[in-house]
Amino acid sequence: MDLKVLELVQDCNTAAEGAVVYEAVRAYIAKGQHITLSFSGADSVPSSFVNASIVRLVEELGFDQVRKSLAMVNCTPQVTDMLRRCIRNAATSMAA
Amino acid sequence: MSHIVTLPGNFTEAAIYPFVRAVVTPEGMPVAGEVIFDFQRLSWIDGTGLTVFCNTLEWLRARSAVFSFINYTGHKQAISYLDDCGFFKEYLGEPLSSKASPRRTSLPFKRIQPSEGFWWLDNTAAPWLADVLRVQVGALVSIKTSAKEIFNNIADHSAEQIGFVHLQHYPRREEIRLTISDFGTGIPATIRRRYGDMSDSKAIRLAVEEGITTRSTPNNRGAGLRILVDYVSHNKGSVAIYSLGGMLLTEPNEDGTPAFFSSQGAGTYPGTLVDIILRTADFVGDPVEEGEDFQWI
Numbered sequence: 277m278d279l280k281v282l283e284l285v286q287d288c289n290t291a292a293e294g295a296v297v298y299e300a301v302r303a304y305i306a307k308g309q310h311i312t313l314s315f316s317g318a319d320s321v322p323s324s325f326v327n328a329s330i331v332r333l334v335e336e337l338g339f340d341q342v343r344k345s346l347a348m349v350n351c352t353p354q355v356t357d358m359l360r361r362c363i364r365n366a367a368t369s370m371a372a
Numbered sequence: 373m374s375h376i377v378t379l380p381g382n383f384t385e386a387a388i389y390p391f392v393r394a395v396v397t398p399e400g401m402p403v404a405g406e407v408i409f410d411f412q413r414l415s416w417i418d419g420t421g422l423t424v425f426c427n428t429l430e431w432l433r434a435r436s437a438v439f440s441f442i443n444y445t446g447h448k449q450a451i452s453y454l455d456d457c458g459f460f461k462e463y464l465g466e467p468l469s470s471k472a473s474p475r476r477t478s479l480p481f482k483r484i485q486p487s488e489g490f491w492w493l494d495n496t497a498a499p500w501l502a503d504v505l506r507v508q509v510g511a512l513v514s515i516k517t518s519a520k521e522i523f524n525n526i527a528d529h530s531a532e533q534i535g536f537v538h539l540q541h542y543p544r545r546e547e548i549r550l551t552i553s554d555f556g557t558g559i560p561a562t563i564r565r566r567y568g569d570m571s572d573s574k575a576i577r578l579a580v581e582e583g584i585t586t587r588s589t590p591n592n593r594g595a596g597l598r599i600l601v602d603y604v605s606h607n608k609g610s611v612a613i614y615s616l617g618g619m620l621l622t623e624p625n626e627d628g629t630p631a632f633f634s635s636q637g638a639g640t641y642p643g644t645l646v647d648i649i650l651r652t653a654d655f656v657g658d659p660v661e662e663g664e665d666f667q668w669i
Contacts, residue, residue, distance in 0.1 A: 289490045320513040322520035323596045348666035354513040356664050365583045
């Protein structure tokens, strides 16, 4: 299943917008589908958005499950960096 | 009971604490129910001073204190600057001069809610910054993200959910300052609620550690302040944070990582002020590209 974040939300700035993305992706994962999530057009993504979307998925479903079910594409270097940092922080917190 | 506060002659970053000490008691309360600000000595004010002043006025208003101004009708440089930035229009209802208008070197202070801040960033601040720095808007994503982290912090931690932004270019200093302030509970108070008692300066230093989170909202996992500092440092810029009695300065190391300098301030800032200082000659910028696939580790 291909999803574009900017078709799910108007902007990628807030935790509320991240929660919308979380709900959409979570629903497809629950159906056993693999999701390719495109960040095309979203050049600048703060931590609140990532924490409320992707990190929440990782915390609820586990890192391995999300990695198997979700690919994230068309990311700017900043989006990639933010995803990496927030997921790393979550992994550290979960391991503690 | 009224109390007269004389504005500093040179209202810049260095005057923050003397000014707030005159307005805010050590207990964090307004110095009086009515505060009269005397502009007589004011000969210079920059964007940081203006943002501090406006934030403090709103902080007073939020605590039901009233304020007024005296001796502001001179034609001094500072009064003219304030008028051009819209200060008197905002607080007196009309500008002092019919010729008052924003200068090319500033995006005047604006009272914003976080949701408006995102729009302001994309549609007003980013094109202005790109023009001053002579880069594409796409090269500013990490700076935009830094400001978004602050707006989200205001949304998460400030009951009033209102802040001030001001952008100022200082061509002779080859410097741009993006100043954002709110009059919320302050970073140290939020950190102490989660991590226990500590000084304001230690709390601010802790707040910029990677992975530190107050979990102040269900979706808050922290990281925002550290990301702000890292991104600004990567662009060879500096950050100054004033919050309650603590202050933190960062300077970029040679490799673009931040060096931290925290200290206890000489007063209590009413809320939080973040000054992002970019050096136009050293600005790095972000690669303008899209299309990476995220690699799970």
